[in-house]
Amino acid sequence: MSLLFVFRFALRLCRPYWGSLLLIAACIVVETAYVAVSPLSFQYLIDDAFPAKDAGLFALVLTLLVIGGAFYLGAGIVSDRRLAKVNEQAVYDLRAQLFRHIAGQSEDFHRRFDQGSLTNRLTSDVSAVDRTISGVLPRTFRELLALLIGLSLLFHLEWKLALAMIAGFVLLFASPYVLQRKAERSSERYREENDAYIGIIDEVLKGRRVVKGMNAAAYILGRVERRLASLQTAGIRVTFVYALLDRIPQSAFLALNAAMIGFGGTLIFQDQLSVGSFIAFFTIFLSAGQSVSSLSQVIPSLIEAGVSFRRIAEVLQYRSPLARPSEPKPFEGVREGFRFRDVAFGYDEHALALDGVTLAIPAGGMTAFVGQSGSGKSTALQLLLRFYDPKRGSIEVDGIDLRELSETDYRRHTGVVFQDSFLFNGTVYENISLSRPGVAESDVRAAAEAARIHELIERMPEGYATLVKDFGGNFSGGQRQRIAIARALIGSPRLLVLDEITSALDPSTEAEINELIESFRGERTIVTVTHRLASVTNADLIVVFRNGTVAETGTHRELLARGGLYAEMWEKQHGFVLSGDGFQAKVEGERLSRLPFFRGIPFEQLDSMSDRFVTEKYDAGHTVVRENDPGDKFYIIVRGRVSVEKAGVRVAVLEDGDYFGEIALLKDIPRTADIVTVKPTVLLSLRREQLLELTAAYPSIREVLERTLKERMK
Ligand SMILES: Nc1ncnc2c1ncn2[C@@H]1O[C@H](COP(=O)(O)OP(=O)(O)OP(=O)(O)O)[C@@H](O)[C@H]1O
Numbered sequence: 001m002s003l004l005f006v007f008r009f010a011l012r013l014c015r016p017y018w019g020s021l022l023l024i025a026a027c028i029v030v031e032t033a034y035v036a037v038s039p040l041s042f043q044y045l046i047d048d049a050f051p052a053k054d055a056g057l058f059a060l061v062l063t064l065l066v067i068g069g070a071f072y073l074g075a076g077i078v079s080d081r082r083l084a085k086v087n088e089q090a091v092y093d094l095r096a097q098l099f100r101h102i103a104g105q106s107e108d109f110h111r112r113f114d115q116g117s118l119t120n121r122l123t124s125d126v127s128a129v130d131r132t133i134s135g136v137l138p139r140t141f142r143e144l145l146a147l148l149i150g151l152s153l154l155f156h157l158e159w160k161l162a163l164a165m166i167a168g169f170v171l172l173f174a175s176p177y178v179l180q181r182k183a184e185r186s187s188e189r190y191r192e193e194n195d196a197y198i199g200i201i202d203e204v205l206k207g208r209r210v211v212k213g214m215n216a217a218a219y220i221l222g223r224v225e226r227r228l229a230s231l232q233t234a235g236i237r238v239t240f241v242y243a244l245l246d247r248i249p250q251s252a253f254l255a256l257n258a259a260m261i262g263f264g265g266t267l268i269f270q271d272q273l274s275v276g277s278f279i280a281f282f283t284i285f286l287s288a289g290q291s292v293s294s295l296s297q298v299i300p301s302l303i304e305a306g307v308s309f310r311r312i313a314e315v316l317q318y319r320s321p322l323a324r325p326s327e328p329k330p331f332e333g334v335r336e337g338f339r340f341r342d343v344a345f346g347y348d349e350h351a352l353a354l355d356g357v358t359l360a361i362p363a364g365g366m367t368a369f370v371g372q373s374g375s376g377k378s379t380a381l382q383l384l385l386r387f388y389d390p391k392r393g394s395i396e397v398d399g400i401d402l403r404e405l406s407e408t409d410y411r412r413h414t415g416v417v418f419q420d421s422f423l424f425n426g427t428v429y430e431n432i433s434l435s436r437p438g439v440a441e442s443d444v445r446a447a448a449e450a451a452r453i454h455e456l457i458e459r460m461p462e463g464y465a466t467l468v469k470d471f472g473g474n475f476s477g478g479q480r481q482r483i484a485i486a487r488a489l490i491g492s493p494r495l496l497v498l499d500e501i502t503s504a505l506d507p508s509t510e511a512e513i514n515e516l517i518e519s520f521r522g523e524r525t526i527v528t529v530t531h532r533l534a535s536v537t538n539a540d541l542i543v544v545f546r547n548g549t550v551a552e553t554g555t556h557r558e559l560l561a562r563g564g565l566y567a568e569m570w571e572k573q574h575g576f577v578l579s580g581d582g583f584q585a586k587v588e589g590e591r592l593s594r595l596p597f598f599r600g601i602p603f604e605q606l607d608s609m610s611d612r613f614v615t616e617k618y619d620a621g622h623t624v625v626r627e628n629d630p631g632d633k634f635y636i637i638v639r640g641r642v643s644v645e646k647a648g649v650r651v652a653v654l655e656d657g658d659y660f661g662e663i664a665l666l667k668d669i670p671r672t673a674d675i676v677t678v679k680p681t682v683l684l685s686l687r688r689e690q691l692l693e694l695t696a697a698y699p700s701i702r703e704v705l706e707r708t709l710k711e712r713m714k
Pocket residue numbers: 347348353371372373374375376377378379380531545
């Protein structure tokens with residue numbers, strides 16, 4: 001079954017080159033026929049020419065052999081050359097088809113095929129196609145043909161011997177047939193292990209700074225070694241099964257060889273076969289046996305190819321669940337605005353990330369999606385970008401469902417900037433003009449000027465030809481974001497979508513980027529996702545998400561006046577002062593008074609407590625607190641995000657204004673969880689000893705603390 005699939009797949013790939021295929025097939029017929037027929041010369045030489053000393057017949061046989069040899073050589077060269085060309089063309093077509101297909105996929109596709117798996121399919125599996133078309137299939141065709149011609153000749157020479165031989169050949173094929181499923185399974189397993197291994201290499205290379213900075217080499221090595229061990233186990237299994245596939249037919253062939261000599265010898269003794277016929281028979285038998293042995297050797301390669309071909313077909317056959325209208329409507333800009341109507345969406349069957357979201361986004365205004373981590377704001381943005389379609393309800397622009405729009409038009413008029421602006425390893429110019437290759441130089445400059453990065457680029461020795469290296473690693477975070485903004489602005493999109501674009505930047509760069517975004521207002525519809533409320537106080541509309549629903553909407557003032565979730569989040573994020581570079585933070589005494597366990601402590605005492613807090617600044621991936629370590633510090637998150645993890649499983653996410661470790665202020669209790677930063681994070685920490693110094697001066701602090709913490713721990 002899978003062998004047939006390999007032939008069909010390869011033929012489909014080579015179909016555009018059928019003329020060349022026919023020529024290759026004809027050449028192989030000539031080559032094979034010569035190799036198969038030439039042993040017949042022994043019969044004429046040994047039985048007729050040599051006993052009768054017939055020089056004429058001898059010269060004729062020799063001449064035919066030489067002429068046939070010349071044809072054999074010529075046909076071989078022609079078929080090799082054509083085959084090389086057809087193979088490269090077919091593999092080129094396949095690679096291009098795969099890239100075109102992947103480029104047009106939605107996010108669902110990347111959830112189905114992870115990065116390691118895709119990389120492996122695009123490299124190793126495509127190489128298997130290459131090997132199969134250039135080597136395995138022509139060899140199979142050649143050997144099958146040789147076997148067919150050989151068998152016909154053998155029947156012509158001595159049918160009894162030929163019949164006995166066929167019975168032996170069947171045995172030769174039996175073992176590969178029996179082992180085929182097992183070989184396929186072990187090969188599939190090996191590929192999956194390899195996918196995972198490639199995935200981990202990718203992860204290690206991308207996360208190398210975190211690994212080095214965090215001294216996490218031992219942890220990473222442990223993971224790599226576990227992966228390698230699984231890969232090794234799968235490798236041993238697959239190598240052994242394939243060795244068996246090779247060895248069993250070889251051994252069977254040796255046995256058959258002995259049987260042929262025995263049976264043929266008996267026929268000669270009984271005068272039923274001439275010596276010349278026996279030599280010719282045996283030479284053809286050896287050559288046919290060689291073909292059978294070759295065929296049994298290519299079977300493992302065909303099984304391997306079948307697995308690779310299936311993995312490629314899986315990618316090519318994946319159909320995006322995004323709706324594709326037969327007659328897409330044009331999109332020229334946002335005139336009235338967007339409307340979410342009772343939208344529900346889940347990344348999998350079991351849970352909804354958004355449920356019953358109804359909201360209106362005005363055209364030409366700035367709308368901010370805010371909410372706690374996991375509330376659904378980024379999901380809403382991804383639906384707006386049509387990375388996914390809603391499972392229920394609809395999203396409309398100017399009254400037209402996004403699913404009915406031309407996706408190309410929609411994307412052409414949409415600019416997007418993400419938190420981690422991925423820059424490609426090309427020039428700055430190429431990065432900015434990414435969505436419009438060949439755009440006028442003046443447009444690239446205009447976009448860079450609008451993103452206020454033009455002057456900096458001009459000051460670089462290579463200007464716009466400066467190479468972006470290491471995916472943007474040779475630029476600062478702020479510069480990367482400005483290049484990404486310029487890239488989003490190219491072609492003057494009518495919709496600008498910003499997903500947490502300042503969350504990895506220091507406060508002064510964040511302020512500059514926010515000011516920059518402010519300058520775009522009025523020209524286009526802007527939708528921004530942020531968890532930092534201070535950056536969107538001027539937004540025309542703020543949409544507050546909670547657990548996948550819209551909790552409230554309004555302007556900053558309206559929402560504060562309402563005293564709901566937004567007001568609560570605002571209160572939490574307020575009361576900190578942070579230096580422009582983000583290295584010095586301070587919490588106001590009034591802010592401390594809003595922490596439940598400091599409630600009731602006089603402001604004056606809290607002010608002196610606030611001076612004792614120390615600023616700690618970490619990149620993403622830093623373990624601030626380790627489970628079971630002694631607890632000696634209390635922390636407040638000034639900005640950033642941390643993950644609370646128990647035994648490696650995330651149990652909560654804390655953000656700006658949240659705090660942890662308060663029990664440590666009074667008691668030396670071991671930490672109950674790991675706290676790991678997931679974004680660049682600024683913390684304020686207070687050591688227990690410093691608090692104790694303070695409580696010596698103000699005993700009332702200790703009383704309040706003990707009382708409230710006792711209640712919290714109940
Ligand atoms: N790619 C994904 N696959 C599966 N679940 C996801 C995926 N992305 C988000 N989710 C889940 O969907 C829910 C909403 O997540 P979403 O990212 O939209 O929230 P958010 O408000 O933007 O949070 P954050 O500020 O942390 O990004 C969460 O429960 C999250 O775990």
